[in-house]
Amino acid sequence: MSILIYADSSNGKLTKNAFEAANYGAQLAQQTGSSATALVTGTVSGIEELGKYGISKVLHASDATLDSFDPQKITHVIAEAAKSIGADTIIFSHDYSGKSVAPRLAAKLDAGLVSGAIALPNTDGGFVVKKAVFSGKAFAFVEVNSATKIVSVLPNSIEKKIGEGSAAIEAFAVEIPTTNLKVKEVRKESTELSLTEADIVVSAGRGLKGPENWGMIEELAHELGAATACSRPVADIGWRPHHEHVGQTGFAIRPNLYIAIGISGAIQHLAGVNGSKVIVVINTDAEAPFFKAADYGIVGDAFEVVPKLIEAVKKLKAQQ
Amino acid sequence: MKILVCISKAPDTTAKIAFTDGNTKFDENGVQFIVNPYDEWYALVRGLELKEANGGTVTVLNVGGAENDPIIRKALAIGADDAVRIDAAATDALSVAKQISNYAKDKGFDLIFLGKETIDYNGSQVGGMVAELMNLPYVSLATKIDVSGDVATVERDIEGGVEVVEVTGALVLSAAKGMAEARIPNMRGIMAARTKPLAVEAGTDVTAVTSIKNFELPPAKSACKLVAADNVEELVSLLHNEAKAI
Numbered sequence: 001m002s003i004l005i006y007a008d009s010s011n012g013k014l015t016k017n018a019f020e021a022a023n024y025g026a027q028l029a030q031q032t033g034s035s036a037t038a039l040v041t042g043t044v045s046g047i048e049e050l051g052k053y054g055i056s057k058v059l060h061a062s063d064a065t066l067d068s069f070d071p072q073k074i075t076h077v078i079a080e081a082a083k084s085i086g087a088d089t090i091i092f093s094h095d096y097s098g099k100s101v102a103p104r105l106a107a108k109l110d111a112g113l114v115s116g117a118i119a120l121p122n123t124d125g126g127f128v129v130k131k132a133v134f135s136g137k138a139f140a141f142v143e144v145n146s147a148t149k150i151v152s153v154l155p156n157s158i159e160k161k162i163g164e165g166s167a168a169i170e171a172f173a174v175e176i177p178t179t180n181l182k183v184k185e186v187r188k189e190s191t192e193l194s195l196t197e198a199d200i201v202v203s204a205g206r207g208l209k210g211p212e213n214w215g216m217i218e219e220l221a222h223e224l225g226a227a228t229a230c231s232r233p234v235a236d237i238g239w240r241p242h243h244e245h246v247g248q249t250g251f252a253i254r255p256n257l258y259i260a261i262g263i264s265g266a267i268q269h270l271a272g273v274n275g276s277k278v279i280v281v282i283n284t285d286a287e288a289p290f291f292k293a294a295d296y297g298i299v300g301d302a303f304e305v306v307p308k309l310i311e312a313v314k315k316l317k318a319q320q
Numbered sequence: 321m322k323i324l325v326c327i328s329k330a331p332d333t334t335a336k337i338a339f340t341d342g343n344t345k346f347d348e349n350g351v352q353f354i355v356n357p358y359d360e361w362y363a364l365v366r367g368l369e370l371k372e373a374n375g376g377t378v379t380v381l382n383v384g385g386a387e388n389d390p391i392i393r394k395a396l397a398i399g400a401d402d403a404v405r406i407d408a409a410a411t412d413a414l415s416v417a418k419q420i421s422n423y424a425k426d427k428g429f430d431l432i433f434l435g436k437e438t439i440d441y442n443g444s445q446v447g448g449m450v451a452e453l454m455n456l457p458y459v460s461l462a463t464k465i466d467v468s469g470d471v472a473t474v475e476r477d478i479e480g481g482v483e484v485v486e487v488t489g490a491l492v493l494s495a496a497k498g499m500a501e502a503r504i505p506n507m508r509g510i511m512a513a514r515t516k517p518l519a520v521e522a523g524t525d526v527t528a529v530t531s532i533k534n535f536e537l538p539p540a541k542s543a544c545k546l547v548a549a550d551n552v553e554e555l556v557s558l559l560h561n562e563a564k565a566i
Contacts, residue, residue: 096460295544300549312555
């Protein structure tokens, strides 16, 4: 068995999700007694960092035409890399890049793909991967029966094992096909922490009564180093931008800590956040369904509780 | 402009999730099935908007048995011109993608739309697979598409931002929130849907490469620890010392 990990980059640096996918591949290699090789495409620095995540060898296809993200080109490069090292298992992150490339590669290699894996495959006599289904309301154990297997790992879902070491980088030369797609522009919300990558998310809903009251939500998020999010009604009535909407039809997130303020917790909202490790709910209504999904809760008025919470967090941070 | 919208059948968003046969099958008992919301609200409606602006046709396609006809009629009621059901079991993403591409490859569709994922298996796979099988560009999780001549300008979500791409010629696109506003079928649409063509085509012989061995429900959440509203410092202390989350 030989494992290839596609390590995605953004602005010339490997992403947090790339390191996670690399570590998943390295752990799988250790479990099966095989080797884990990473593939990096485009102009990227700091590649040797992958060594700390258990990768000993990196193939670097540094052709500058790969700097802009074209799934068709990347798929071709990954297929060539897989062929060159004889990879039978290929790992992605189940993030935006992974979602656009992994399925293409699966079709190209006639390989079974499990997307959104939340644990290492069970390789005891087969290849079975656990993933969340029904928007987090259940889990499925998916068996892959094809010779080549592809897994994309749900961000923030595995325990990372970080060690020492530096990865050896090998240039990987490959012919790049031409396609009908051109990347015209990339707009990053540079001042904000990416919602899907944030460890802590502070989210608020209609209980806040109006967009003018979001100052305290932003302040709490700032104190915690958190991203801000909102419920669907709040995005629909325009109090907050759509890219903050978490839930079944918005973004699905799984931070370490999710703080929901003034959100009742409709089943569709829970579907987008039920993968969070710790959930805190602050709501005036003790009967709000969200309390059933919460680890910690305060029944109280957000306008009284949140300012106190900001002070308490400040005090804690001052002690650290 | 010839537009194909692939729709999938999914349990209603409020359906109770349970399993039978030793946790190997989804329990469909009492479950209301709907058009997968991303396919209906965003892919189908944007397809209709583009047709209304530029002329052309919108065909909906579903892979499955006759039990799927009601959700196909719903898509026709919303405004699709005609429908095709590939009469084959939707066993896994790759086999569905092969059924779609085998059907679509010689039909000359300009745009092939589907939702960003289904709300049951949450795979986000079929669109990319169809694109690869048909050797077409694929824009995943798109939030906006405008078409001028044979050039489409598409915006898609990326980590912490938005990417704008330009595609010349045919493309496959998976639609996410922002693409369009859901439409509710009116009485005229519902009446018209009864007589719109729904062709049933035999599927091709394809083999599934993945299978679900069994399901598991998440462990029951332990009771929520309530902290008094006047004791917020206690919450911060619990989050720091017990949950180790801050």
